[in-house]
Amino acid sequence: MKALLPFVRMLLAHRGWVFAGMLLSLLTLLAAIGLLTLSGWFISASALAGVSVLSARQFNYFTPGAGVRGFAIARTVGRYFERVTTHEATFRMLAELRSWFYRRLEVLGPARLQAFRSADLLNRLVADINALDNLYLRVLVPTLVALAVSILVVLFIARYSPAIALLTTVALLLAGVLLPMLAQYAGRRLGRLQLLLLSRLRVRLLALVQGQADLHIYGGVDTSIQEAQAVERQLQRTQLRMALISGLTTAVLTIIAGVAGVGALVLGTELVLSDVIAPAHLAMLLFCVLAVFEAVAPLPLAYQYLSKTITAAERLNEVSGASAGVCYPDADLEVPVIPGQIMLRDVCMRYTEHAPLALDQLSLSVAPGEHVLVLGHTGSGKSSLINLLARFYDPEAGAVELSGCPVRSYSETTLRAQMSVLSQPVQLFAGSVADNLSLALPDASPSELLEVLRRVCLDQVLGDNPLEYQIGESGSRLSGGQRKRLALARALLKPSPLLVLDEPTEGLDAVTEAAVIKGVLDSCQGRTVLMISHHLQMANHFDRIIVLDRGCVIEAGTPVELAERPDSRYNQLRAL
Structure with missing residues (x-):
């Protein structure tokens, strides 16, 4: 994780966009949870209000209806501006990263750069830097937002039922902490291997394109193609295994959310029968429990590919951290006195x-x-x-x-x-x-x-x-x-x-x-x-x-x- 620290610090240069993206992501997710929670209560309360003419006349349809529409509008508008701000922050960081990396390459000069193949340097400049968009878009923002949303939702549920709040907390810890840790462990080696294989494939393909004339002359085209295809098959197998891990974590997350929903339904039913909460509140709590898992849903996939992001950061740091073969003074210590000598x-x-x-x-x-x-x-x-x-x-x-x-x-x-x-x-x-x-x-x-x-x-x-x-x-x-x-x-x-x-x-x-x-x-x-x-x-x-x-x-x-x-x-x- 230390390899990511220089790039986290780079994000602070764009902290306005970064924090705006986080805030909008938080508000959008809260609006989505609020929409589902309020809709559950509204539908149930409307059904119960329709049991008699008197209760139907006394029921206030307008306020919750306006709330539902407000949450829906807030979610739609918030999602749009959240996408704009988070991607703007990411693109600004990637643009700065490319300039930063090129400046590091420039000072190394031929003496140091001879240790790297040009195709590999190009891959680091393009693919490895692109891999770092996972850091902000899929790791930092979702993690911080999921933590904030989980705390707020658990506190909200605790007002009605501490038992359901405890159940939700345990389920969120399983889905938002344990499952991402397992996904990261399962994908650690594969994510690193996937990035290295992708780099190796691009190096071989570039060599194949650049050396076509000589390869044709000496009959080496088929051999070169076969070598590239072998790397590609290995990359495909790695990607397939990563996809299987993604599918498995998604299934486990769905099971955890479903069990939490069933548990909330059982506990809530007991509370309704005991007259601790109103019947309409049962639907509200159930929908709230199910909705909160939207906050932790992106985390397993993000942490599964975290090793890929860390490997990309390490490869960039390997070049940027290399000492320059030649160091120039910032200003002339002497000025030319005999030009051309x-x-x-x-x-x-x-x-x-x-x-x-x-x-x-x-x-x-x-x-x-x-x-x-x-x-x-x-x-x-x-x-x-x-x-x-x-x-x-x-x-x-x-x-x-x-x-x-x-x-x-x-x-x-x-x-x-x-x-x-x-x-x-x-x-x-x-x-x-x-x-x-x-x-x-x-x-x-x-x-x-x-x-x-x-x-x-x-x-x-x-x-x-x-x-x-x-x-x-x-x-x-x-x-x-x-x-x-x-x-x-x-x-x-x-x-x-x-x-x-x-x-x-x-x-x-x-x-x-x-x-x-x-x-x-x-x-x-x-x-x-x-x-x-x-x-x-x-x-x-x-x-x-x-x-x-x-x-x-x-x-x-x-x-x-x-x-x-x-x-x-x-x-x-x-x-x-």
Whole structure:
């Protein structure tokens, strides 16, 4: 239950809606019980009054008739506004929860989020948060309202018969306390399993949809479908068992209410025969006893699924409670003094505690406005260099400086303003070309957007109006090279002193690659460019080349200097 406490506190932020919903729920339930109770008395009293002409004339039909109509109207109107307020409170809480959860995800960064699958995170953001609507709508409000209504009704019945009040109290304890406890115990494991199976099924289905092309190529579609179907069958069996528990608790609740009604009828009959209460009061008490079970009727089902709600809360707390891999100061401790400068001194970095070093005593420097090409085979530490500069990870040892100051001294906003990064792989968003470009510079004019498309040779291949071209989900309507160039254009558009490019020409032919690199470098005069690549065709266009191997700089120099060394790694790479 401790897992639910943070979310209960979130409800207090909307306490106006929360308490209004509770009050309306209480009044609505009291109106429903009052309607049935008064109707029982009214019908019985009217029947008895009709025994003689005199009693019929003396009987007041109008007051109880108005009461019945008043209770009926109050129940109908109250039910409507109770639904409005309780659902408004729930939806407000769910909306706040999604924003809260996303903010927790954002601060974790890539270092921590790698421990979770994206489909699982999406399931937590959507399904697990939706499961928390059970907390307010089906647990807190019904429990508190049932307690208040039960006390009021028992006190009312006690005015006429303490024995019937005691019987009603025992029956309410059985139906409203013991039965929900048994339902929670019976559904504890199944509710948790149901949520986990639902998450597992969604992960498998998302993987099946996203990986259709490869699954078709390698003949794995049937196997993937069978695995998803196996999880679905297990989920269906779990849901069936939960439904059986729900049916059983409903039957037991009906039996308890029926026994309480029969007991109230027997005790009430004795009281009528003893002239302790009037005959019409017997029907009133009997209907009141039967009606009060409406207050506790939702509780067994709510507590049966409480374990599902608790599991959802635990899964959300697991992510939100994770410590951030990188912590940024709230305000800049230092301000950039040499925009575009990069300096790394004896940097060591590893991705997990026991993993091998990705960077080992790495030292390098890049001057402002310098265009540098970083070469190296896969696993040599090129992408790790980007992760350090973007501060997705912090080094284990050594110093990382950007624009003349340690990267640790910048707030996240200032750090992001210092660089524009083309990552690997690229991420595009469904919409138009202009929509994707505008992420880098929201107030860019159409002419600026067309110019940057021209720089990457993408202005002539997307039709007459390239800015309005719809690229599809994740750029599915673009080729691999076009996706890369669109992401490159977006990186170019961001006005930052440093441009970091990870394999920007991957998937391009030699002619297009040469044109794109020339367009990029021409547009970055006075701007620092750090480009990571396996390709050497355009190496001569860079001011300097740095070659990495096993996380270390093994050689650095101008293209001419390295080419003049017969045994240089640069020449070895050119010879491949």
